[in-house]
Amino acid sequence: MxxxxxxxxRLAEGTDLTxxxxxxxSIIDPLRDQEDLKLLAATLAKRVDERWLAGEPILPGAVETAYSEWVDAQxxxxxxxxxxxxxxxxxSIGTDPGSGxxxxxxxxxxxxxxxxxExxxxxxxxxxxxxxDSYPEGVTRGDWEKREAAWDRMLPGFGRISATMDTWTLRDTVEMRDELHSLDGPGAARILALTPVSEDRATNTGQDAYADYLHQEQGxxxxRAVQHVAFGRGESIRTVIDTIASYLPVLTKELLTEGSGATVLDPGYRDAVRAACASLYETDKTELARNGQ
Structure with a gap:
């Protein structure tokens, strides 16, 4: 098996579990807050950008909307x-009956x-x-056999963990503390600081835009278009990504709280992205033709 x-x-000898x-x-809780806020910031940026690039205004309360959607999805x-x-x-924590x-x-x-x-x-x-037969660096065969014996004692026959170990959970919910996902609290600066930069926000959109251009306008x-963008081009579609990034809104506390009002995406966006894709295609068309479109 x-x-x-x-x-x-394995914990050091004499470790007091309480x-x-x-x-x-005390160590993991703050890090968990930080990593949760990264997820929220990424979700927030994605939702805002989807509306903006679709030509719709950014609505007030964007952070709470993104958070509610995230909680609902979870x-x-x-x-x-x-x-x-x-x-x-x-x-899962248990006591090795052999070594204690x-x-x-x-x-x-x-x-x-x-x-x-760790x-x-x-x-x-x-x-x-x-x-x-691959052991961690610095671990000998003798050490490995001791580990096997210890885990065999801990989990006889390597059976169910719950039979011999108790499970300790840092948190029993995926929800964040209210003050962390509110722009009125101490989480505001942290959310804004963790929001992806415009170039990162535009990466997936840029890849999709160029793949769509290759298919729709160049046949x-x-x-093949997706493979070319993902593996042949990848991050080197920078001109398209940078073009899209230049049209994305700066995510400020005011914008996310109050919305964009009547302000929407610059009408020149689609032509600019198409021009960037067309320029990129000029450098790609020989390779695409060689490999068969």
């Missing part, structure tokens, strides 16, 4: 969905949170897997 405990850890959990919370997901609670932090040491399995997808946990002085990487097969 294949055994994979990639995020396995004090340890308090320390974990509520409709299964806990098994990839995008559900991307910043979760859960630890505390063993930990971390369920953490965000590397920022996991790295911070850097704690009480925490020792102690994973184990039997599907490969390139849809899949």
């Amino acid at each position: 294949s055994t994979k405990i990639y995020n396995g850890f 004090a340890f959990k308090h320390e974990v919370r 509520s409709k997901m299964s806990v098994y969905d990839y995008a559900y609670d991307l910043n979760r932090f859960e630890l 040491r505390s063993m930990v399995i971390a369920r953490v997808e965000n590397r920022v949170l996991l790295d911070a946990f 850097e704690m002085p009480e925490v020792e990487e102690y994973g184990y897997w039997n599907n490969t 390139v097969a849809p899949m």
Whole structure:
């Protein structure tokens, strides 16, 4: 049977679990706030830009709208969905009956949170897997066999974790504290600081615009157009991205609070993007023709 405990850890001898959990919370909680705000800032920018580039005005209360949409989307997901609670932090903790040491399995997808946990002085990487002969750097075969024995004692027959370990969860909800997602509170400056820059906001739109141009105006097969942009061109469609970025609004507290009123996207936007795509195509058409459009 294949055994994979990639995020396995062992705590230092004599670690007081109550004090340890308090320390974990004091370190991870602020980082979780930061990573959650990154998600909110990205969602906010995406929603604002979608309306703006569609020629619609930005409505008042954009942050709360983006937050409500994010919470609603999370509520409709299964806990098994990839995008559900991307910043979760859960630890299964048990005692190795042989050594008396505390063993930990971390369920953490965000590397920022996991790295911070691993850097704690009480925490020792102690994973184990039997599907490969590749050991972590500095671990000998003898060390590996000791790990196998420890996890076999902790999880007899490598059975269900819940049978021998208790699970500790940093938070029991994906919702953020109210003061963090309000532009009237201390979260305002942090949200604005974490909002993606205009070039990053325009990247996906630029890729889509150029692929659409290749298909609609130059007759390139849809899949070929997408492959060319994603793998042949990638980030080098900078001229299109920069053109789109120049038309995006600056996300200020005033704009996100009060909206744009009657102000909407510059009517010259579509012609400018088309011109950028046409210019880029002039450098690409030989390669596209060679490989067959």
